Amino acid sequence: MNEDNGTKAARKRRPRKSLSPEQVVDGAITLIQREGIDALSMPKLAEELDCGVMTVYGYVANKDDLLAKVTSRLVDALPLDISGEPSWDDALRRYCIALRQRMLEFPTLAQLLIKRRLWSPSMADVIEWLLDRMASAGWRPDEALRAYRAAQTYTLGFAVYEAERTQTHPYREHETWWRQTLADLPPEQYPRLNEVAEFLPRGALEEQYHWGLERLIGGIAEQR
Missing domain, CATH: 1.10.10 (Arc Repressor Mutant, subunit A)
Incomplete structure (x- = not known):
């Protein structure tokens, strides 16, 4: 044997x-x-x-039930304090930042949170808290829900994009690929791309996430 x-x-x-x-x-x-x-x-x-x-x-019961329990465990442990009464925009910002942080802690599970329902008993408390903060600021219920979903969708998508480029694979590989690719583009044919060549590899970094989140929340506020 x-x-x-x-x-x-x-x-x-x-x-x-x-x-x-x-x-x-x-x-x-x-x-x-x-x-x-x-x-x-x-x-x-x-x-x-x-x-x-x-x-x-x-x-x-089965694999699907198991994955549902795994998803619930992940969202149950969001690093988010919902005991206070922040402004609606700060509450939304805190939630999105906590969600991104959780997904980056488990990069191979990021796709799971995209594909399955983001739901658990504690998630119900989080959403209730968010909607209450928005209602207190005068938001209509349907518009508050739309704002929450827009910010959450942005965060989920960015976190998957970010995890693939900074967690699953070393960020240096991503950066090297961009630099080698751009080096083959003639400046006279692609002047605008060459102008931003040093910034293109930074698309998956935290600063880009916060830049987008702030402008998303700011744009939502302007449309109220």
């Missing part, structure tokens, strides 16, 4: 009922972070948790 297979076969599984729902979700997050969302399966999660596949099914 192959030594590795023998070791694997001899490894003792954890005792029955020694898992918790939190540990199952933690295991899924660890697996996704290490190998990607597409690698997640019930057998692989069972291996990650040192348990049988049917044990996993005792905590989640």
Whole structure:
């Protein structure tokens, strides 16, 4: 018998009922972070948790249910304090910054937050807080919701773009690609692109995110 297979076969599984729902979700997050969302399966999660596949099914109905729980865990831990009464624009700004921060903490899970519903019990509290701050400032309910969605969509899209260029791959690779690509563009044929050559590699940086967010919120305020 192959030594590795023998070791694997001899490894003792954890005792029955020694898992918790939190540990199952933690295991899924660890697996996704290490190998990607597409690698997640019930057998692989069972291996990650040192348990049988049917044990996993005792905590989640299927993979879709598991991904919903993973998404809920991620949004539950947003680094956002909703106890105060800031202005509507500051509340919206704080939410977006917290959402981006959370996505960058888990770059391989950013796509998951794009594809699935951003919802959990604590997320309901966040949205209620945001809409209340906007209502207190005189916003109509439908317009407040539109503003929230516009800022959130910008943040989700930027975070996925940013994570791919600064987290999944080294930012230096992104910067080098731009510089090599622009070096092949004749200045006489592409004068405007050459004018901004030093700025193009910076599109995925934090300063660009805040620049866009401030102008988005400012534009929303002007349209009230």
